[in-house]
Amino acid sequence: MTQRDPRTRPGGSRIADSPEAWEVTSTEVPFEGKKTSVRTDDVVMPDGSVARRDYQVHPGSVAVLALDEEDRVLVLSQYRHPVRQKLWEIPAGLLDVPGENPLHAAQRELYEEAHVKAGDWRVLADVYTTPGGCDEAVRIFLARDVSVAEGERFEVSEEEADMEHARVPLAELVQGALAGELHNNCLVVGALALSAALASPDGPDGLRPADAPWPARPFRP
Known part of the structure; x- marks a missing residue:
């Protein structure tokens, strides 16, 4: 008996986001930072009506879930003023x-924030953080x-000068996310995605290559 791909809807179509752009009749930029x-x-x-939508325009970001030889994840704590918390x-x-290559940006951030380099890179997940009010990808x-x-270590300043570093087992991060003790979206999504990848038949080697296309932020090779 042939098993159906759980991502496939009845009728054969896959569950996948699709590009779409509704007509915009006017645009203003009330704030530019x-x-x-x-x-x-x-x-x-x-229905033909016109609705006003305010949202933040964002250049896009990268994040790195770095896994060491003991299957621990490199994490850091940083004060985030808008939520008044120090987050892991x-x-x-x-x-x-x-148009910046996201892999190059990720390698830079791993070096600057953790003074670490990596020999193997894969795409773990692509997400929109808050698509109802921001276009950040x-x-x-x-x-x-x-x-x-x-x-030499990269010289940090402001909030980054107070960062604390740790290496934590993946299972501990998953447990913390599900318990509501960890809230950073990249950490939570990354930990859960890696946990799912590890449970898949191909493991992390089945993830997309580091240079996989990224329609949300097209980049130069």
């Missing part, structure tokens, strides 16, 4: 320029074969 801005669009709804996170950062990488990077 150093890295992000706020845009206001008047959008034509399916995985190394992450913004794409510096439009994040690519989360799995980095394996990690080791200490050469050279």
